[in-house]
Amino acid sequence: MYTILRKELADHFSSTRFLILYCLVLCVALLTTYMVSMNLRSEIAGGARIEHLFLMLFTTSGQFFSLTQFIAFFGPLIGIIMGFDAINKERSSGTLSKVLSQPVYRDAIINGKFWAGLITITIMFTSLIVLISGLGMSVIGVVPSVEELARLLCYLLISIVYVGFWLGMAILCSILFRSLGTAALASIALWIFVSFFVGFGSALLADAIVPVERGDPQAAVKNARLAENISRVSPVNLYSQATKTIMDPYRKTTKDVVLIGQLESISMSRFDHALPLGQSVLVVAPYLTTLLSLTAVCFGASYVIFMRQEIRSM
Amino acid sequence: MVAAIDTHELTKAYGKYNAVDRLTFQVEEGEIFGFLGPNGAGKSTTILMLLGLTEPTSGAANVLGLDPRREPLKVKRQVGYVPENVGFYPDMTADENLRYVAQLNGLAGSEACARIERAMAKVRLSADRNKLVGAFSRGMRQRLGLAEVLIKDPRLIILDEPTLGLDPEGMASMLKLIRSLSQEEKISVLLCSHLLHQVQEVCDRIGILVQGRLVATGTLEELSGEGVQAEGDRLNLEDIYMRYFQEE
Numbered sequence: 355m356y357t358i359l360r361k362e363l364a365d366h367f368s369s370t371r372f373l374i375l376y377c378l379v380l381c382v383a384l385l386t387t388y389m390v391s392m393n394l395r396s397e398i399a400g401g402a403r404i405e406h407l408f409l410m411l412f413t414t415s416g417q418f419f420s421l422t423q424f425i426a427f428f429g430p431l432i433g434i435i436m437g438f439d440a441i442n443k444e445r446s447s448g449t450l451s452k453v454l455s456q457p458v459y460r461d462a463i464i465n466g467k468f469w470a471g472l473i474t475i476t477i478m479f480t481s482l483i484v485l486i487s488g489l490g491m492s493v494i495g496v497v498p499s500v501e502e503l504a505r506l507l508c509y510l511l512i513s514i515v516y517v518g519f520w521l522g523m524a525i526l527c528s529i530l531f532r533s534l535g536t537a538a539l540a541s542i543a544l545w546i547f548v549s550f551f552v553g554f555g556s557a558l559l560a561d562a563i564v565p566v567e568r569g570d571p572q573a574a575v576k577n578a579r580l581a582e583n584i585s586r587v588s589p590v591n592l593y594s595q596a597t598k599t600i601m602d603p604y605r606k607t608t609k610d611v612v613l614i615g616q617l618e619s620i621s622m623s624r625f626d627h628a629l630p631l632g633q634s635v636l637v638v639a640p641y642l643t644t645l646l647s648l649t650a651v652c653f654g655a656s657y658v659i660f661m662r663q664e665i666r667s668m
Numbered sequence: 669m670v671a672a673i674d675t676h677e678l679t680k681a682y683g684k685y686n687a688v689d690r691l692t693f694q695v696e697e698g699e700i701f702g703f704l705g706p707n708g709a710g711k712s713t714t715i716l717m718l719l720g721l722t723e724p725t726s727g728a729a730n731v732l733g734l735d736p737r738r739e740p741l742k743v744k745r746q747v748g749y750v751p752e753n754v755g756f757y758p759d760m761t762a763d764e765n766l767r768y769v770a771q772l773n774g775l776a777g778s779e780a781c782a783r784i785e786r787a788m789a790k791v792r793l794s795a796d797r798n799k800l801v802g803a804f805s806r807g808m809r810q811r812l813g814l815a816e817v818l819i820k821d822p823r824l825i826i827l828d829e830p831t832l833g834l835d836p837e838g839m840a841s842m843l844k845l846i847r848s849l850s851q852e853e854k855i856s857v858l859l860c861s862h863l864l865h866q867v868q869e870v871c872d873r874i875g876i877l878v879q880g881r882l883v884a885t886g887t888l889e890e891l892s893g894e895g896v897q898a899e900g901d902r903l904n905l906e907d908i909y910m911r912y913f914q915e916e
Contacts, residue, residue, distance in 0.1 A: 357768070357771040357772055358772075361768055444755075447755045447756075447757075447758070448751060448753045448754060448755025449755035449756065449757060450755075451721070451749075451751045451755070452749075452751060452754060452755055452756075452769075452816070453772065454721060455719055455721070455744055455747075455748075455749040455751070456744060456769060456772040456773055456820075457741045457742075457744040457745040457772070457773060457774070458741075458772055459741070664716065664721070664722045665716075665721055666712065666716070
């Protein structure tokens with residue numbers, strides 16, 4: 355497996371595809387960071403030092419979107435681009451049957467490809483976050499605290515798992531579909547479906563199950579909660595809710611809808627104390643678990659299908 | 669001595685259709701066995717079963733004394749397979765391609781280097797070893813495919829249509845190469861082809877496969893004996909081939 359992993363890593367790093375992708379992400383990230391930090395600087399000028407200012411670098415939106423929003427939206431595409439031609443390209447060029455006629459297990463091939471992709475993504479994201487932090491530090495002039503660093507690390511971990519899920523999904527598509535185009539389209543279709551339509555769909559479904567009548571606040575709350583729960587089918591929503599909580603210590607729940615009484619109390623306490631890191635992680639843990647298990651499901655399906663597939667030299 | 673390949677009633681069914689139908693044949697150690705049959709006769713499917721790349725529906729295969737279903741890795745370690753359209757990574761040099769295969773076989777360092785060098789010399793590609801495979805001609809790719817299996821010092825080589833798309837000269841040198849492998853290195857060879865005359869030229873024994881069934885096996889002389897004696901070997905075998913082919 356290490357041989358395959360090493361070769362795939364070398365392929366990733368020497369490919370034009372990776373270079374373009376990295377430059378693109380880097381440009382957007384640096385631009386956004388710059389805008390955000392300029393905004394922050396003008397806003398906090400003269401005021402007292404705000405706690406957790408450094409994290410705001412990632413969560414406040416510049417002109418259009420914040421960095422975390424950008425990764426939530428664009429991360430899947432990174433995973434898809436790196437994985438959609440993993441197996442079917444080798445199949446069509448005839449190298450798959452050659453590799454399989456060597457003394458290697460079949461799963462070593464998908465394992466090698468998946469881990470090579472994941473390592474590439476890890477390197478990409480880590481360098482990105484370090485660069486952004488550096489730029490942010492020099493512009494706003496605030497050094498991150500240890501807790502902020504720990505939160506960033508959690509964020510990095512969740513992001514890698516998130517993109518890893520999409521990588522696994524893309525590899526599954528590349529096993530299922532023989533043509534490169536179909537595999538790419540299928541995975542992009544799924545990406546668009548979960549990032550846009552699950553949002554609309556969950557609202558529709560919630561309306562159908564719990565119709566909201568005028569002047570019935572309980573039904574409205576029920577409806578909104580249901581919609582939120584349904585929308586958690588989508589890994590995009592899982593990811594963005596998890597990262598929102600991890601990156602904003604004042605956020606005490608991942609839920610967007612909170613009952614009035616609670617809401618009041620929380621909004622009161624919101625400005626009192628920040629949630630300690632351990633508690634934030636605890637809130638987010640189920641989300642991370644779900645993301646991990648989704649990745650495992652994709653990967654498991656890939657195994658089962660690939661093991662049974664007949665590899666012809668075509 | 670164990671036969672290089674020994675199958676018994678090997679069958680592969682796709683739905684109701686039997687791609688390979690109760691195939692029983694032996695390839696002795698050190699011989700070149702020609703697997704002759706029209707396109708779609710089940711030659712490639714048989715190879716996949718021999719390598720453990722697909723499961724037979726019924727029957728058993730034995731390759732170098734091993735069951736490819738149970739011990740595919742051990743089989744693949746000793747058997748070299750050159751597929752019909754052998755693929756390489758086009759953006760790597762010939763040398764790098766071979767090195768990758770050597771690593772997949774657990775070879776590294778000077779041992780791998782020595783074997784690559786030897787294999788390259790054998791197929792006369794030493795001069796081109798640092799060229800990108802993307803720029804290779806068809807004949808060169810086929811030879812490189814052969815070099816690739818030689819790296820692992822195989823006891824058996826399975827060639828699927830090794831001369832497909834080659835010009836007459838390339839074809840002749842390819843056949844010569846196969847012949848020399850069998851004579852000098854004592855490697856058993858299973859050669860699959862639909863081209864009668866090249867099988868006739870190099871093979872010790874021949875099996876004719878039509879629609880998944882083995883209709884005849886034997887040496888050239890034996891097979892010719894079944895035909896009319898008057899017109900010489902070549903025509904006789906052709907007659908047999910055509911006769912079986914048209915019967916189906």
